[in-house]
Amino acid sequence: MPVRGYDQTFHSTDRDEARRLHALAAAYDGMTHRLLIPRLTGSAARCIDVGAGVGTVAAWLASRGCTVTALDRDAGLLHASEHAFAVVEADVCADAYRPGPIFDLVFTRFLLMHLSAREAVLDRLLSWVKPGGWLVVIDGFDVSSPLSGDPDWLATITAFWAAAQGVLGTDTAWVRRYPEPLLRRGLHEVGQRTDLWEVRGGTPQATFFQLTIPTFRSRMLASRQVTAEQLDRVARALDDPAFAEFGIGLSSAWGRRPLSGDCVDAQDAAEQA
Numbered sequence: 001m002p003v004r005g006y007d008q009t010f011h012s013t014d015r016d017e018a019r020r021l022h023a024l025a026a027a028y029d030g031m032t033h034r035l036l037i038p039r040l041t042g043s044a045a046r047c048i049d050v051g052a053g054v055g056t057v058a059a060w061l062a063s064r065g066c067t068v069t070a071l072d073r074d075a076g077l078l079h080a081s082e083h084a085f086a087v088v089e090a091d092v093c094a095d096a097y098r099p100g101p102i103f104d105l106v107f108t109r110f111l112l113m114h115l116s117a118r119e120a121v122l123d124r125l126l127s128w129v130k131p132g133g134w135l136v137v138i139d140g141f142d143v144s145s146p147l148s149g150d151p152d153w154l155a156t157i158t159a160f161w162a163a164a165q166g167v168l169g170t171d172t173a174w175v176r177r178y179p180e181p182l183l184r185r186g187l188h189e190v191g192q193r194t195d196l197w198e199v200r201g202g203t204p205q206a207t208f209f210q211l212t213i214p215t216f217r218s219r220m221l222a223s224r225q226v227t228a229e230q231l232d233r234v235a236r237a238l239d240d241p242a243f244a245e246f247g248i249g250l251s252s253a254w255g256r257r258p259l260s261g262d263c264v265d266a267q268d269a270a271e272q273a
């Protein structure tokens, strides 16, 4: 089965897509705020959230006085509510949106991991950062397999990540190399942190899995890594507050564009290495 890609798989018009992305936001916005606060250079900061989903991070940045753009290739969910930020509907893998280096903060969460053109997109995002501005990226990876004590969950989450790779082209091995892609591009003040998140029944993390697994279900079953009975048991367990297993690790990386001089072009750097 060929890789379909994110844009062929999830759509703002899908019945549960708003709920699915709001669950993601509810799970990870708190840690995102803590990561971004030290990198907001002042109330006049100009920021862009790329692949903004339902726009909760963009709204939070605007509430702190930043001038904010939310970009998504499918802006249906951004248009759905009142907001205090500009919306750009654009595919970050294409070259149509060319703001130049105008942003104090370029932020993206759970996007690069799903894009096969992630290296070229990272170059593009960096070209939007002002000299002295920040690039901050957050992506997820599989931490459940070595740590899980529940065979149903272990089978489910193993098949889940394999299906994400097969259907979306998700590459969590690349994510685990953070902050190397930022160092290679010559960013300054580069940092990285890893967070492990338990999926507890009844929490937003659990809701996210409950709403995402059905999209991958046939692929997961075809892989024979998990059975329909196991998926049904996990679906019920995800409602149970006593359920707690590891599901997603978060790798976050940040770096600052040098004040003078260009950043290293990643392709040149790779050729010189």
Ligand SMILES: C[S@@+](CC[C@H](N)C(=O)[O-])C[C@H]1O[C@@H](n2cnc3c(N)ncnc32)[C@H](O)[C@@H]1O
Binding pocket: 006, 007, 021, 024, 025, 050, 051, 052, 053, 054, 071, 072, 073, 074, 090, 091, 092, 093, 108, 109, 110, 111
């Ligand atoms: C997994 S969701 C993450 C949403 C949000 N960043 C968050 O963390 O809550 C990925 C988002 O990226 C958007 N996206 C996917 N491919 C894109 C592309 N090529 N260009 C721009 N946005 C894209 C999707 O429409 C979706 O809103």
